[in-house]
Amino acid sequence: MSLPNALLALLVVEPMTGYDLHKKFESSVGHVWHAPDSQIYPALKRMEANGLLEGEDIPWGPRGTKRQYHVTAAGREAFTSWMNTPLEYARTRDPAHLKAAYLEWAEPEAAREQLRAHIDHHAGLLEQWRETVKEIEDGTSTMLNRRLAHTSAADQEKTRAYKLFTYEGLMSQAEAEIAWAKRGLTLIDRLND
Amino acid sequence: MSLPNALLALLVVEPMTGYDLHKKFESSVGHVWHAPDSQIYPALKRMEANGLLEGEDIPWGPRGTKRQYHVTAAGREAFTSWMNTPLEYARTRDPAHLKAAYLEWAEPEAAREQLRAHIDHHAGLLEQWRETVKEIEDGTSTMLNRRLAHTSAADQEKTRAYKLFTYEGLMSQAEAEIAWAKRGLTLIDRLND
DNA sequence: GCTAACTACCTATCGACATAGTTAGTTGCG
């Protein structure tokens, strides 16, 4: 359900090829919704069949062509409708907390290692989000600047503010995970001496 | 990958039927790893075929039977091995933050409603986790008590401590989400006056 | 003794997703 809308979110700004989208999914949108190209290409075809997109073959180099998709009126309507519709919350599937609940089955050192990996993972994300936030604030984010170039002056502040809001949320998540895992390390020490 | 291990986590404590497991997935383990019965029954068959479990038909009422599964040595080995192996972190797929990143496309009131729903959702979870934590601390958790009845005295404290640790982590997550969504409500007000 | 609720188990379908490939044209650089 989310993948088509993530694609629409990018395509309402400017037409793109599947390859362009695949690259964006490695950077910007991919921060909140990952998708490999093997999912993107079929999704684009389905969306074209459903009338959300239209594709046209445009020349690329002397002999090659590439297929560029743009959003139809129906696609734009579907996207804004999705944006105005409340989410349905999926039930939790959280491998890290699943394992935490049965940590007495792990060797203390293995348990520590996994909590340290949890910290490292989220510390890496945190660093990434921090940089992204800085780029948005400094106006040096090429991602955001391309987006703003297609946005009316009235909406530019909103666009920027909601992006910052999103990344600040991701930072809070990462910080919470790190703090939790650190408490876990202390707990393991307390239980094994 | 996680479902078989979530099932093993329950079955290493005591043998159960698919139906028992399905009920546990509505309550205890389901808090961190949800699975519908339509996934559980085939998973049990696959695990029996792989030698992780053995099932036996036991009588149920005058005519009925039910199939109870217990963990084999191989299953126990697979579970502890999983518990000692570091997780591989999946890339993010977070519909709430995906929508937040494009919130300028939503009507302000629809955006507010969704953030309020986000708060309500996580406040509900928080309440649930708080109660669970209280039950664990008071020793009134039937889930945990059944578990502890099958646990050596030496491991009882660990089991209890890691359960508490897990639910405290879930509480931190919920609190972070609520705080974030509240900041979002303030932001929407600031952007629309 | 009937019926509702519960226990027990199972199937089918469809899209989501991971993983691992393949093919072909283009561009840049040494």
Next chain:
DNA sequence: CGCAACTAACTATGTCGATAGGTAGTTAGC
């Protein structure tokens, strides 16, 4: 000019997971 890196697109396989059913026996209460 030749090769590496990149652009572009697609396929195939297998499991995961959501959703929506179906069947049959059991228990409890009126």
